[in-house]
Structures are given as C-alpha cells and as structure tokens.
Amino acid sequence: MEKKELFLPKVPIIRIMKIYLILVALTLAKLFASEANAQSISLEANNVRLKRILNEIERKSDYSFFYNNSIVDVYSKKSLKVENKTLDAVLNELFSESDIAFSFVRNQIILFPKNNPEIKDKIESLLSKHNIDKVPTALSPDRINELIRTNVQFTVNGKVVDNAGTPIPGVSILVQGTSKGTTTDFDGNYSIMADAGDVLMFSYIGFVTQEIEVTGEQTIDVTLKENVAALDEVVVVGYGTQKKSDLTGAVGAVDSETLLKAPVSNALQGMRGKVAGVNVFLNSGSPTGSPRIVIRGVGTINSSTDPLYVVDGVVMDDIQFINPNDIERMEVLKDASSAAIYGARGANGVVLITTKRGSKDEKISIGYDGFLSVGSIRKKMDLLNAEEWLEVVRTGMENTPKYRPDDPAPVFTTNDPNLFDAQGNPLYDTDWQDEATRTAYSNNHQLSIQQGSEKSSIGVFLNYSHIEGIMLNNELDRISGKIAYDVTPKDWLKLGVNLLVNDVKDTEFEEGGGGQTPRRTMIEMPPIFPVKFPDGTWSNSQMISDAYNLESMSNPVHVLETQERFWERNQLFGNFYVNFTIMPGLEFRTQFGFDKNIRNKKEYSPRDLVNISAPNGFARIFNEKSTYWQQENYLTYNKEFGDHRINTMLGISWQERTYESSNIFARGFSDDFFRYNNIGSASNPSAPESTTNEWALNSYFLRAGYTFKDKYLLTLTGRVDGSSRFGEDNKYGFFPSIGAGWNISEEAFMQDVTAINRLKLRGSYGITGNTEIAPYSSLATVSSGTVLLNGTRVSSSSVNRLSNPGLEWEKTSQFDIGLDLAAFDYRLRLEFDYYDKLTKDLLLDRPVPYTTGFTSVRDNIGSVSNKGIEAMITGEIIRKADFGWETSFNMNYNKNRIESLGENDEDIEPGPFWVSGSQTILRVGESLSSFWGYERLGTWGTDEAAEAAEVGAVPGEAKRSAEKKILGKGLPDITGSFINTFRYKNFDFTADIQFVAGVEIMQQFYHSTEDRSGIANGLATILYDGWTESNQNTQVQEIRNQAYAGQNSQVDSRWVVDGSYIRGNLFSLGYNFNQQFLDIMGLNRLRVYASLENAFVIHSKDFQGYDPEATSWGGNQWGQNIFFFQYPKPRTFTIGCSLKF
Secondary structure, eight states: OOOOOSSSTTOOOHHHHHHHHHHHHHHHHHHHHHHHHHOEEEEEEEEEEHHHHHHHHHHHSSOEEEOOTTTSOOSSEEEEEEEEEEHHHHHHHHTTTSSEEEEEETTEEEEEETTOHHHHHHHHHHHHHTTOSSOOSOOOHHHHHHHHHHHSOEEEEEEEEOTTSOBOTTOEEEETTSSOEEEOOTTSEEEEEEOTTOEEEEEOTTBOOEEEEOOSOSBOOEEOOBOHHHHSOEEEETTEEEEGGGOOSOEEEEEHHHHTSSOOSSGGGGGTTTSTTEEEEOOOSSTTOOOEEEESSOOOSSSOOOOEEEETTEEOSOOTTSOGGGEEEEEEEOSHHHHGGGGGGOTTOEEEEEEOOOOSOSSOEEEEEEEEEEEEESOOOOBOOHHHHHHHHHHHHHTHHHHOTTSOOOOOOOOOTTTBOTTSOBSOOOOHHHHHBOOEEEEEEEEEEEEEOSSEEEEEEEEEEEEEOSBTTOEEEEEEEEEEEEEEEETTEEEEEEEEEEEEEEEOOOOSSSSSOHHHHHHHSOTTSOSBOTTSOBOBTTOOOSSOOOOOOBOHHHHHHHOEEEEEEEEEEEEEEEEEEEETTEEEEEEEEEEEEEEEEEEEEOTTOTTTTTTTOEEEEEEEEEEEEEEEEEEEEEEEETTEEEEEEEEEEEEEEEEEEEEEEEEOOSSSSSGGGGGGGOSEEOOOEEEEEEEEEEEEEEEEEEEETTTEEEEEEEEEEEETTSOGGGOEEEEEEEEEEEEGGGSGGGTTOTTEEEEEEEEEEEEEEEOOSOTTTTSOOEEEEEEEETTEEEEEEEEOSOOOTTOOOEEEEEEEEEEEEEETTTTEEEEEEEEEEEEESOEEEEEOOGGGTOSEEEEEOOEEEEEEEEEEEEEEEEEOSSEEEEEEEEEEEEEEEEEEOSSSOOOBOOOOEETTEESEEBOTTSOTTEEEEBOEEEEOOGGGHHHHHHTTOOTTSEEEOSSOEEEEESSOSEEEEEEEEEEETTEEEEEEEEEEESOEEEETTHHHHTSSBSSSOOBTHHHHTBOBTTBOSOSBOOOOBHHHHOOOOOOBTTTEEEOOEEEEEEEEEEEEOOHHHHHHHTOSEEEEEEEEESOOEEEOTTOOSSOSSOOSSTTOTTOTTEESSOOOOEEEEEEEEEEEO
16 A cells, blocks of 8 residues: 655655655665665565565565556566565565666655656756756755646545535546546545646546646545436437437336346346336246246237347347346337337337447456355245145045945055054155255356457457256256457448357256146155155155055156256357448448357156156157348438437348257157167157248338427337238238427426426327237148058148238237426436227137138237336435435336127137136136136035035035136236335445235146145145034135045136235345555456345235246246246345456
8 A cells, every 4th residue: 555755745656756766866865775774674475466565565664665556567476585685685686577666765665667768858857947957965855845746747636526425436537638547436536647737537427527627736626517418318229329318208228237236147037127117027936947028018819928129239039048247238118109110020019138348448358247146945835744644645535435435435554664664653754845956056257358449349258157946957057258349440430240159058947737747746745755765766656555546756856866858059149230421410330130049958758757757768859940130221310400409210121030940759768878869779759840930021110300409309210011921911011100208397487496307298109010920820831740541651731721811910009108207406216107008900710610621710800908007216315425325116007908809709718728628718808817717615514515416516525606707817917116225335235125916826736735635745724724524614625535535626716816925036235345455456346245036025825836926837928827836936145246457
C-alpha cells in the first residue's frame, strides 16, 4: 500500500520521483545511503508478486516505498533470497533484471522506470525554467513543493456522488485528449494522475458528463446530475433498436446482471418474475427439464404456445441449452405494435436475446464467473412407513368380503423370512424417497476474454457446466464456446461474425407417462423391501412369498442405477453481417444466420427390470438433425430535423428449415453386455423408422416511426409472410400494426410538476399470426409401412388425411394501452398495461361426413380471447451513501376465455387422455386447460346403502356426481413477484418472493396412492383419513385391497386442489471488494456471493405433491398443473464469485 510522503500529501507520482531524484539527491544521498547500508535484511520469496516483497521489506526496515502502480509494475512475479544483506544490496539484487530504478529520499524509497527519455527532457526544462545553472546542494521542502506544484503531474483524488449524495461506482474519469483514465470504486472514490491545466471528464450512463479543469487542487469532489436523455435506455426491437421514450409498444427487458442474480442452468429461469406479463413455468427439478413460457395467456389450441426466440437477429430452434452466461440482455415483445414486425411467427410474443460481444477497451479484459451449488430435496410426500403399510394391507384383506362376497377372503401373513423376522415384524423400513434422491453437487465456470478499439472488437467466451439433478444418475454436462468479432475497416463499412458452439451430454430422466418409472416407484414401492438383499440382489415387488399380489415394479434405485438414457446434443449457431452506411442516417444491412442441431439418444433397459424391460431387455438408438437458415436484407433510415425525428426500416427475409430423424429399436438380448453398442445382437428387432420434413418462409416487412417535439409518437409496422405450411389458396398473409404515444411530461403544463420526471401514455393495435404447425397440415398425406401378408412382410400405403387448400394462419388481433411513469428523481417507476387479445381462425378438426372415408379435416374455426392487466412498480425507498433499499413489485392478471368452437360450439375433449378419458375440456365461455371430471360429494354412509347400491356402490366408496363437471383450470389468473434489494456499504442482499393465484392442480397420483391401496405404497391419508364405520364424514374411501377387492378410481374433485402458492424463490447475499483490495490483487472487479433458491413454498394444505407447479405431460399444452407424480424441485445453496482483471 502506498504511503504519503512528508512534504506534500497526495502528490506521490512518477514525475515527482524524478524531481526528487535531481533536487535532493546530492543533499540527502550520503545521509540515507549510509543509513540504508546500516540496516541488514534477510528475506526469501519464491515467485510471488513484487508488491508482496516490497511490503515485507517495509516491515523489516524503517523505509516505505513510493511509486505509482500505473507506471511501475508491482504485480509481476519475482523471486528473491538474501541473508543479512544491506537494504541497498537487497534492492540492487531485486531490480537487477527489471526496468525499475530506485532512490532513497528521507525515509522513502522512490521507484521509477529506468532509461526513460522523458526524465532528461523534464529535468532540463525544469532547471532552465528556474535559471538553475547547477544542481544545488540542498533545497528546502517548500521550494521542492513549489516546483512540483507548478511543473509536474500530481495525483487528484475525490469522490463522485449523485444529487442525493449517494456514491456512484464505475464512473469513468478520463484526462481529456489522452488515453489516461480510471474509474470510481464501490464507494465512489477515485485517484488519477494529472497536470495543472488538464481537463478531467466524468461520465456515467444516465448522468450528464462533466468536464472539470485541474487548477492545482488535490481533491476534486464531483456531483453528477441525472440526464433524462441518458436514462432513456435503448431497447432492442425487431431489426434494430429504439429509444425507450420513442416506444409505442409493450417491451420488457432483463439485463445479464438480473438474469444471473441466481445461478441458472437454463436462460429462461432467470426471467421468472422479472418481466410483467410473462409466465415462466418451471415444471421440473431436472437439469434436463425445459421451462414453459407463456406471454399474455394461451391463444391457440392445436398450434404451439411457445414464443419466438431470436438470438442476435437469428431465430433459434431450441433455446433450452443456450449458455445463460453468454447473454447480455433479453427483451420481450408483448403487444402487436412491437411483435407484428415478426408477422406470422409473433402471435405468442417474441423474446429477443442479445449475447455478449467484444469491448471497446484497448486493454485485454479477462473475466471469470463461477459457482458451486448443493441441492437437496425440499420436502417429501407423506407416505406410509412399513408398519403402517402392513396395517393397510391387513385391513384391506379383512374388508374384501364386503366388496367380493362370493370370493374367499384372503389371509394376511408375514412369513417370508427374507422380509420378516420370527415375530412377523418387517426387517426393513425403506424410505424410497431418500434412497432414490441424493445431495446434488453442481458447478459452473465461465471464462471471458474481451478486447477492442474504436474500429474493432473481439470477445471469446468459454463455459463448462456440470449440473446434477437430485434424482440418482441424472445430470447434465455442457461445454460451450462463443466468439464474436466486429470490425469497421471503413467509416462506411462495418462487418461482424458471431459463432456459438454447444455440446451437451445428459442422462435424461423420464418425466412422462404412467408406467413404472422411478418418479412413481419412489412413492409406490412398498417400504418392506430393501434396495438390495444381503446377497447383493436388487429387490423388486415380486420378491415376496406371502400372498400380497403386489403390483409388479422394479425398485427405483435399481432402475436409476442400471437403465441408460444418454443424450448427446450438438449445436452450431451463428450469423455474419455486413453493414453499409450509404449516407448519414441511411444504412443497409445484410446478414446470414444459421442454427444446426444434431441430437443422438442411446437407450438401454436391462433384462432384470420387471414390468419395464424384463426378461429380454431393450435398446434404442435415436438420431435427429435439423438445419435452419435465414438470409435478411434491410434498409434503415434515422433522421432528426428540427422538432421531428423519424426511424424507418424496410426489409426482406428468406427462412428455411429441414428436419430428419431415424429410430432403431430392438428387444431380446441374451445378456446386458452389447446394449446399443451392438443392437443387431437382439433377437427381436423392430422395423427401422425414419422421417423428414421441411418448410420455408418468405417475408417482406417495414416499420416507420415518427416523433414530434419528443411529445407525440407514431409507429406503423407491416409484414407480409408467405409460408409453405399453409394451403395453396392462402400462402400469404399480411400482419399490420399501429402504435401511438404521448409524452405528457414534455408538455409545457408539466414543467412545474417537478415530482414527475416522465409520464407517457401509449396505445397500439395490430394483428399477428401463428405459423407453428406441422409442415404438411394443409395437404392430404400418405402413411407408409409394412404389413404381414400370407406370412410375408410387404409394403403398404394409405391416405390418412384430407387436404384443405384453404387452410390459413391463426390470427391474433391485440389492443394495448399503457402508461409509463417515473417520479421523484426517478426513484419511483411504474409500467402499467391493459391488453385485449382475440385469436381467430383456430386450427381445429372439423367433422366431415363418414362417406368421405374420414372423420374430420383440419380447418380454421373457433376463437379464444385473453384480457388482462400487468404492472411493474419499482421504487428506490432509501438512497444513502452507506445504505440503499430498492423494491420491485410485478403483478400480472389474465382472463382466458374460449369464444367459439365452430358452427355449433360443441364441446371438445382434447386430452391429455388417461383415467376417465380426457382430463380437460374445451367449452365456450370457459378457460382453456379446464379440468374435466366428476365432483366427489363425499363417501357413501351406512345409512345410504340402498341409494349407493343403485349406482353399484357400497358404503365406504366415493360418492360422485352423475355427470362430469369443470373442476378447475391449470392456467393461473394471477402471477407476480415481490423483490427487495438492500445495500449496506459493500454488501448487498436480495429477497425474491414469487406468487401465483387463481389456478388449480390435478393430482393424478391420487389414482394409485389413495383411491386404491394394498398392492403398492400410498399416502398416509389412506390409513388416517380413510372411511370407517366410526369415521364416515370423510372424502377418503375405505381401505380395500385392490388385488382382491378391486378399486373405485375416477377423475374427480378430490384430485383437484387449489394451486395458489407463495415461493421463496431466491435469497442472495453478496460482497463487492473495494478498490484498495483490488489494487493489491491486481483486479478490476471481484464479487462473491451466497444464495439460497427455492427456500420455501407456502401452498394449500390439500396439496400432497412435491411442488405446486409441474406437469408430467411434457409438451402437451393442456397438461399444465396435471401430473401423475413429478420430479421434485430441489432447495439449492450456492456460493460463487465474479471477477475481472
């Protein structure tokens, strides 16, 4: 650490060293040289920083070092070993092979560069200026200081704050006309070397740049004023950028700091609760699970509900595995005014992702971001233990005559010596939830290298992630690399390239279906079985000699440890652009982008997994490849003249995607050695399968924006799309929009309203389309395969669908009105929107006469509406030097309604199909994703035996309504977040609370964990809440053994519970190291943090699952909040750091 010299505090600088060297050397040299020679030092250091050696010398001597670390490199590595040597000898040895010279002045040792030609010139100029013919033998301190102040650079220190006195970290301070600069530290402090007469420029985003002349003072404190124009951030919109003050549409934004506030493995996770109107459903705790994004409600039935993802101007096929550390910011286009520029692909909203590129700093900047996390199961389901389960089995057998009076009653025994002791007590009480899960350890490492200049920039980004799931043997490894290069070889020419490579290897976890998968058997495997018997044999539910007639299942640990489900996914994504400046304000840009994905899956299920792959085992090899490319050209013209500002764009686009896949499946392996490595060794191969498809899109688009006096705004957009996916008669569609805005705060009558910084009213209307359907939906298609004919396999083909040349896009018209407010010196911000969306021409199957040979044809019928409000309020409650508090409240309300379903508005049961048929129903006047089933009215009582008999029931069974009813819905009405960030000095703390209301959950697992019993484990409610003659006022049916007495299970209201919840999404504590420490370490930035994710969930007491937000129906858009068992979401503790040097 530098120490102040005696004569002039805060003046230590390299040129001062030079003057001291000349002016006082002859006077003091002998005195201090002799004193230095009198001190002896012993020291040993091996390959450590020079600064550390200097600190050690200071500790062992009476001297302190005097240097400027921007000129003298004290961070280079040195080695030194001396024994009882004089200080002078120590320093000579230390600097013998360096460019550093030294000199003793009083009790300081001045360090400066050797052989600097500027020294001689400066000394001669100084001596000449003061008419000094020869160096004096002695100079007073006052005389030395006077020469320094008037001739030499000195250090200027100070603090930069805002109007409220709050320090501003990261302010850029530059000596005008030079490349010499620095930045303020976390406390707003700075230090810079300057000459008298130099001009210091202080600049920071959102504040007015100040220029201050150096007149000799050593301390310059600066108060920066907020700049309304600078605070008006530039946001990315389709094919360009716009000032936010000029926006007439609804656009939400998330920057990289907010996105990565919590460590995430999926880029979409970081959006959760950060953008109004955007619902992020994290339906799985698996690292391979994909979040579902819904923007302003679901507006389609048979098309995709996913938004369009555009990365650096190029549509990305699969956003799931992109490295979130590569993302600079994300914008969400929510209304028609902003999304209509994407026409037929913008109906579900558009997510624009901008990735990181090079810097404009000529110095190489190297950054590292990493974290280590530990995840564990947050809660367990309340299941029966071994004793309780045996009691249920015994009771169920005893109750069998009531349900099967003509059958002999089964006898309950506990005789199997492998499972019970001599007294009939169970030998094991296995908690399968504990056995099938683990403590998951994950880590992520990101290295970035950035450099640039005014003419070019380059950025290189490397990442490795290892993410473990809490289920055994479920993990993901991702290696990604990205390079971005931009260059401006001519003032009129700019070009660049961006290339991203992803390699992902993961062990997939099966989250769908109703089979005996681990997510089910970790609940239903009877606890009386061990993971392995003493002889090392894996247990399964058939390994019991007592007559329990259990459902056949392999234990979940056996499946997780031996079944192989390997995915390898490779992605090559990038774009190349050339930008021509034709004249001031007029630019032409051409770009080519591509997204190539190759995915391979290898699967093997061993021969000993009962009810899965026993006794023959099976293997599968699945390969798929997709190639997407787009080529776009567009002109932009931006011009300001007087009170007018225009922003226009005109372009054309070509897009094409091809897809192909193949699948090989075989059973009948003689052992488990070959697996998929030699799938031909199986004795029962299935016929190989393959498929291919392609589509193309040709588009023409324009946007025109006009601003008058910064008050009145108008935006017009239009796009014509031609798609190969639609009928011959409707290949092309036109998608227009109009938006208008009024910056009320710019009006004269608002000038005296000082509390309001900005007030804008905006509105828009437009039409977007949805082209996300199967490529050949409008055509009659032919199915081909093979059939056995007279014992010989021959080819066969048949028409499986009628054509519809009139098939066209689903079209969404949307009206939006919004208000943007900033008040109290920008400490309060509000964004409020009301929207009304109507999607028409829904793609549904229309019935046709049976005489056609078909039952239906795909046609445009039906409509769905979404109406809602969304609000984001951000307030800076406290803004002080040492303490700050910022809060953000985000709330979305959406009402979804089916308006029509064709000519007769008949109900449609779209699935997912399971117990009792379709689990949902489409009905005019109701919400999409409405649950469909019976109402459970209770259980039949003994006094209702006759009435129960009329419907084939007995007392103790469920009493249900005669007809099915709508029981709830899986899409929430209200979602939101409440986020608070506190800052105390260098510490910061964030509390992120998420909430959901107006939604239900269908617990399909009640089918096998409560409505039936005896053949597998189940919920504790079976035993403690089940019907008995003394407990007839209950919703839980009487215990009965399904193997002997059957079951009574239907989708009913008992399965459906309130899905509202409050989640402790994130609690994070961070620390930013101050500049003093960073200088010692040679760093520009260092932050460490610890966080806790998914800390708690407050939900309905009737919910029995792991997490109230889930699905076991994969991509089925009606499966939200419907699950037949689920992958538990972990509670995760993380420590991490971010540094830059």
